[in-house]
Amino acid sequence: MxxxxxxxxxxxxxxxxxxxxxxxxxxxxxxxxxxxxxxxxxxxxxxxxxxxxxxxxxxxxxxxxxxxxxxxxxxxxxxxxxxxxxxxxxxxxxxxxxxxxxxxxxxxxxxxxxxxxxxxxxxxxxxxxxxxxxxxxxxxxxxxxxxxxxxxxxxxxxxxxxxxxxxxxxxxxxxxxxxxxxxxxxxxxxxxxxxxxxxxxxxxxxxxxxxxxxxxxxLQYGEKLVEVEYIENNETKKETYSTVLPEDKEALEKVIRDHEIQTMHTKEATLEEIFIKVTGRGLV
Structure with missing residues (x-):
């Protein structure tokens, strides 16, 4: 076209x-x-x-x-x-x-x-x-x-x-x-x-x-992360783990196994973050 x-x-x-x-x-x-x-x-x-x-x-x-x-x-x-x-x-x-x-x-x-x-x-x-x-x-x-x-x-x-x-x-x-x-x-x-x-x-x-x-x-430029909210000692805690690094994967597995999970979702880079990373420039 x-x-x-x-x-x-x-x-x-x-x-x-x-x-x-x-x-x-x-x-x-x-x-x-x-x-x-x-x-x-x-x-x-x-x-x-x-x-x-x-x-x-x-x-x-x-x-x-x-x-x-x-x-x-x-x-x-x-x-x-x-x-x-x-x-x-x-x-x-x-x-x-x-x-x-x-x-x-x-x-x-x-x-x-x-x-x-x-x-x-x-x-x-x-x-x-x-x-x-x-x-x-x-x-x-x-x-x-x-x-x-x-x-x-x-x-x-x-x-x-x-x-x-x-x-x-x-x-x-x-x-x-x-x-x-x-x-x-x-x-x-x-x-x-x-x-x-x-x-x-x-x-x-x-x-x-x-x-x-x-x-x-x-997929190419964004980090592969998971953000987890969980209960520990009657308090809500929030942590972010890499799904690539072995130590983070082990820590995430432990949190899931040992704690009550409130929320869990993946985090991906925004297009604006990728734009800045690729071009070295902001959008203003």
Whole structure:
């Protein structure tokens, strides 16, 4: 669905590249996370993929179209939800969606249906300029689905949303993916990436450092630990043991044998911890 080979980009065209020899592929039907701190090059790559920036160096194919040969038809297959909402403030929510829907050459989703899906029912006739930041974000998210995209670009889709609405947005993403939609998720939120993505790419200073599934990354870079709460002398104690070190395995067996266990669960590294370990950089 997406093929990127040796992509480089310089804003000043002075030989200093903000994106450097980036290559990756996104398979049809997967959720691919593009993860990195602010200024890492995420938005630059995304803008080239979606046609907002002109390709300078490399080869890029999107939904079977070569971006060197732009075709309006490719936009019929693409949806894009921006982190910064760019809606028309003097139009109502419904007018925003209806206007945008007319830009496509394919059948579109009913605007009221989309507004209900993102929790904006009853706000159809309210001007978007009167919306809160979170409501504007939901309207932008709804707009990105209006053409039933095969390839869906999501830039920080849960930013500024309360936990309940964010959970609804994540459920919509999962449902669309179950329907076969390919998703390119740009974020610095490792928790949403871990929850949603089939594979992730770590990008820092314009270079991809690693691409793999969250599960494989945890197995490769995470420590194998077990945290146990148990009762000893009428007091609750908590200990963490390695499941690899022989002495820890023996100690764990002794605790299980000699004490009443309250809780026991494995501990795995988070994607954020792995990102820092692999790149030497934080996410801010």
């Amino acid at each position: 997406i093929s990127v080979k040796n992509l480089s980009h310089s804003y000043n065209k002075d030989g200093k590249f903000q994106v450097k020899d980036v290559s990756f592929e996104v398979k049809k039907g997967e959720i691919f996370g593009f993860l990195g701190p602010s200024g890492a090059g995420k938005s630059t790559v995304q803008n080239i993929l979606t046609g907002l920036l002109q390709l300078q160096n490399g080869e890029v194919k999107i939904a079977d179209y070569d971006v060197k040969n732009p075709s309006k038809k490719r936009f019929n297959k693409i949806g894009m939800s921006f982190e910064q909402s760019n809606i028309y403030s003097k139009l109502t929510a419904k007018e925003n969606l209806d206007f945008y829907g007319k830009l496509f050459d394919v059948s579109t989703v009913d605007s009221k249906e989309l507004l209900q899906l993102v929790g904006l029912q009853g706000k159809e006739d309210k001007k978007a300029g009167e919306f809160s930041k979170g409501m504007k974000h939901r309207l932008t998210f709804a707009r990105s689905m209006i053409n039933n995209p095969e390839l869906w670009f999501l830039d920080e889709p849960t930013t500024g949303l309360d936990p309940s609405i964010a959970a609804d947005i994540k459920n919509i993403i999962k449902e669309k993916n179950d329907e076969g939609v390919t998703i390119f998720l740009t974020t610095h939120n490792m928790f949403i990436a871990d929850e949603l993505c089939d594979r992730v790419a770590f990008i820092v200073d314009g270079e991809i450092k690693l691409i793999d599934s969250p599960e494989n990354l945890k």
